[in-house]
Amino acid sequence: MKLLKSPLLVLLILAMLGVNAQKKNSTAKMDPEKSILKNTEDSGNHQLLMAAVHVSELETLLDGEAQFTVFAPSDANFDSSTKARITDLVLAKNKKEIQSILGYHIIAGKLTASRILKALCSGKGRATFTTISGDTLVATMKGLDIVLTDKYGQQSIITKADATQCNGVIHVIDSVSHIASKA
DSSP: OTGGGOHHHHHHHHHHHHHHHHHHHHSTTOOTTSOHHHHHHHHSSOHHHHHHHHHHTOHHHHHSSSOEEEEEEOGGGOOHHHHHHHHHHHHTTOHHHHHHHHHTTEEESOOOHHHHHHHHHHTTSOEEEEOTTSOEEEEEEETTEEEEEOTTSOEEEEEEEEEEETTEEEEEESSOSSOGGGO
16 A cells, blocks of 8 residues: 555656556557568558658668657648648658658657656656757646657657557657647
8 A cells, every 4th residue: 555655656657557558559560570661551550651751761660670769740730830840841852850850759769658657757747858859848738648759848748659660669749749830
């Protein structure tokens, strides 16, 4: 009973239950033997993201053997202004800016939801992760949700966690980070 007196431990247990429920629904179409790139292409839910990946020339990174964590917004999670902004960048083949935006959604190494939650417990409710673009994402909890906040204060919630790939993990998020500042 002493363990249940720790609010962070109770929060971790509740969050793990929520993550496990999300995992059951999120990995049905993902093949853990395929790469992040191949599964994302095959998902049918990330066409805008994949167009940006192709223009940015990050295919080799996401199809290689190195482990990465990708926070991937699905096509449904792009609001009209963000969708228009990304579409404009893709059509203009603005590789540098797209790399900056995509880089903000990728972390080197395999960062599962349970590892994020452990970091949150160790950090007393706050954990900071460095993206491949060198910027930071801060993870916090809001209820049972893991919330990611970028340096501009934009927040994304992990809506589907832990889609395991042969070269990392994908977490679906509900919005695009690091884009409003570029408008």
